[in-house]
Amino acid sequence: xxxxxxxxxxxxxxxxxxxxxxxxxxxxxxxxxxxxxxxxxxxxxxxxxxxxxxxxxxxxxxxxxxxxxxxxxxxxxxxxxxxxxxxxxxxxxxxxxxxxxxxxxxxxxxxxxxxxxxx
Amino acid sequence: xxxxxxxxxxxxxxxxxxxxxxxxxxxxxxxxxxxxxxxxxxxxxxxxxxxxxxxxxxxxxxxxxxxxxxxxxxxxxxxxxxxxxxxxxxxxxxxxxxxxxxxxxxxxxx
Numbered sequence: 001x002x003x004x005x006x007x008x009x010x011x012x013x014x015x016x017x018x019x020x021x022x023x024x025x026x027x028x029x030x031x032x033x034x035x036x037x038x039x040x041x042x043x044x045x046x047x048x049x050x051x052x053x054x055x056x057x058x059x060x061x062x063x064x065x066x067x068x069x070x071x072x073x074x075x076x077x078x079x080x081x082x083x084x085x086x087x088x089x090x091x092x093x094x095x096x097x098x099x100x101x102x103x104x105x106x107x108x109x110x111x112x113x114x115x116x117x118x119x
Numbered sequence: 120x121x122x123x124x125x126x127x128x129x130x131x132x133x134x135x136x137x138x139x140x141x142x143x144x145x146x147x148x149x150x151x152x153x154x155x156x157x158x159x160x161x162x163x164x165x166x167x168x169x170x171x172x173x174x175x176x177x178x179x180x181x182x183x184x185x186x187x188x189x190x191x192x193x194x195x196x197x198x199x200x201x202x203x204x205x206x207x208x209x210x211x212x213x214x215x216x217x218x219x220x221x222x223x224x225x226x227x228x229x
Contacts, residue, residue: 044205044221044223045207050218059217062217103173104210105154105175107169109164111163
């Protein structure tokens with residue numbers, strides 16, 4: 001069974017940092033691109049970042065560019081999101097999601113981890 | 120404001136059909152495949168449609184997708200109360216080099 005489990009969320013003050021992790025199991029993690037998607041309370045989905053299977057291609061939303069860094073460790077079947085200079089508007093549930101091979105779509109999602117940024 | 124435009128809400132009676140539109144531009148919907156997600160309250164999104172009109176295994180054929188030019192449509196037939204959820208369209212934007220979503224549409228089954 002494909003599983004994605006996020007961790008690392010929590011409360012942080014503006015300007016602070018957090019590192020999110022996503023542990024993958026049930027599939028060959030190294031063969032898939034993965035994304036981070038977030039959802040602010042009561043709001044819609046917002047794409048955050050994506051990384052290809054070998055980390056050759058990395059993309060960010062303008063809203064996080066320069067502050068967030070996506071990375072992965074295929075040996076550990078893990079995805080990461082380093083979040084620096086956090087702002088109140090970064091408050092959201094953060095999901096990791098797997099990209100369908102050779103197609104457009106996120107076919108498996110984690111349960112999400114909540115990041116709250118407030119003073 | 121979302122890059123892709125969806126109606127905030129739609130509604131229909133059980134057993135009826137509903138469509139949800141998603142409007143964009145050449146750089147996103149026009150040049151790339153579209154996918155659709157269903158999000159039930161308090162849960163993670165679930166992929167319903169990928170590559171404009173393909174269904175992942177386990178998704179019933181009551182759900183369908185189509186694309187024409189810079190717009191896409193999700194269709195749901197034989198509405199059930201369990202279909203009440205938020206629905207999002209998504210795609211890649213070649214100009215932004217970024218993923219984009221619609222603002223979401225809340226489906227109410229009356």
